[in-house]
Ligand SMILES: [Zn+2]
């Protein structure tokens with residue numbers, strides 16, 4: 327067989343460039359549930375990890391039952407992109423009603439597996455009117471958690487994640503532009519839960535994972551995702567902990583974000599592995615670093 331002759335430009339064009347943005351595709355909740363189950367084995371927080379696994383399975387069911395949602399109008403999306411604003415505004419008042427349907431499905435599914443304080447919160451959510459539920463969502467998304475029904479937080483967050491993921495999955499990459507700051511999700515404006523160093527076609531590239539909609543956006547490595555400093559960055563892990571999970575600390579702003587290396591464990595999941603590495607958070611707290619990642623299931627609640 328003759329060797330094909332490359333035309334000028336073909337060598338450079340060989341591999342498609344890695345995307346700067348990875349919109350969510352389908353439900354990742356079932357994989358997360360499986361990851362949490364496997365991390366729970368022999369873990370000091372096994373009961374809680376299994377409870378969040380049950381919550382993730384309920385999210386998967388709610389996601390698959392959720393119909394296609396209505397996106398903002400195309401001209402509004404174009405306008406938001408032109409002004410470097412995310413196409414979906416997580417904190418907008420008019421967030422739609424699908425999340426409330428998902429919420430009732432989720433709490434019904436996990437009620438039997440929930441510990442008593444969480445069952446009391448579930449009962450409150452089942453009897454709350456729409457206005458009260460919207461107020462809970464608004465408070466949670468503003469991260470105004472001093473004044474919040476903490477036991478209800480994981481359920482409200484779980485339902486909001488399902489709706490946000492569904493909406494984000496319906497967007498096209500051309501409808502999303504880069505924000506001025508890499509510290510917030512370019513799709514919905516929420517903070518990241520953690521970052522992940524990918525394998526395969528994105529080998530070695532680091533992506534931040536949105537705590538709410540599950541989108542991932544590229545950010546260079548050895549750079550603070552919170553203040554953008556490239557100096558004073560260090561990595562901490564725990565000798566007895568998972569080798570795929572480290573914390574990237576910044577001495578400029580004294581914050582840290584977990585970083586997951588898929589090369590060391592391809593099943594690592596930002597939400598699940600963040601929860602299972604709480605010992606690392608305790609270590610960094612002792613060292614004077616503040617968490618910049620947002621994990622809705624870390625808000626004290628059902629345990
Ligand atoms: Zn997002």
Ligand SMILES: [Zn+2]
Nearest residue numbers: 550553576579
């Ligand atoms: Zn920093």
